[in-house]
Amino acid sequence: xxxxxxxxxxxxxxxxxxxxxxxxxxxxxxxxxxxxxxxxxxxxxxxxxxxxxxxxxxxxxxxxxxxxxxxxxxxxxxxxxxxxxxxxxxxxxxxxxxxxxxxxxxxxxxxxxxxxxxxxxxxxxxxxxxxxxxxxxxxxxxxxxxxxxxxxxxxxxxxxxxxxxxxxxxxxxxxxxxx
Numbered sequence: 001x002x003x004x005x006x007x008x009x010x011x012x013x014x015x016x017x018x019x020x021x022x023x024x025x026x027x028x029x030x031x032x033x034x035x036x037x038x039x040x041x042x043x044x045x046x047x048x049x050x051x052x053x054x055x056x057x058x059x060x061x062x063x064x065x066x067x068x069x070x071x072x073x074x075x076x077x078x079x080x081x082x083x084x085x086x087x088x089x090x091x092x093x094x095x096x097x098x099x100x101x102x103x104x105x106x107x108x109x110x111x112x113x114x115x116x117x118x119x120x121x122x123x124x125x126x127x128x129x130x131x132x133x134x135x136x137x138x139x140x141x142x143x144x145x146x147x148x149x150x151x152x153x154x155x156x157x158x159x160x161x162x163x164x165x166x167x168x169x170x171x172x173x174x175x176x177x178x179x
Contacts, residue, residue: 001059001147002136008052009124011161014176015040019117026110034098037113039172041092043160044120048088051153053081056127059135062147067138073131080123091116 019040022032060077091112098104139147159166165173 001055001144001151002132005052005056005059005132006128007161008047008158009128011158012044012048012120012124015044016117016121018175019113023110023113023117026106026113029106034095036172036175038092038095038099039169041088041095043169043172045088045092047158047160049085051156055151055153057081058150059147060131062143062150063135063139066143073134076126077131080119080126084119084123087112087116087119 019037022037025032056077094104094109094112098109157164160169160173160176
């Protein structure tokens with residue numbers, strides 16, 4: 001399960017790199033493909049909210065229940081997952097407005113996009129450097145068997161980075177493969 005989380009983090013970082021390039025284009029007054037931004041947001045909303053964060057939450061709840069006393073890390077992770085969800089919804093609504101030809105100041109779009117990217121990146125870094133190593137060091141093989149049994153989505157195929165790319169994500173997958 002940890003390998004799935006690490007893989008997801010690598011994949012999300014690829015998407016954040018694309019969004020950083022979009023930010024640079026906007027900063028230079030160049031046009032960007034908001035449909036591509038929308039597809040990235042949809043993927044992050046759908047995949048992260050339904051599979052990635054619930055898996056992390058399951059593992060972390062188990063870790064807290066059986067290995068450590070709830071602490072600031074637990075509170076921070078819960079708050080960050082909630083904040084990321086809220087910021088994602090805000091950005092998604094803004095991009096929807098743009099795609100519907102609403103007039104949105106460039107600065108507002110830049111700000112929302114930059115906050116989204118930096119929040120995501122900082123969260124991933126925190127999990128990779130602090131949280132996941134602590135969990136890995138403290139859970140036994142039996143703990144992982146128990147967690148695997150609790151996980152409800154064992155056969156889920158990632159619609160963007162998996163073997164069967166969803167029609168919705170084909171253009172994004174091509175963009176990712178271009179580097």
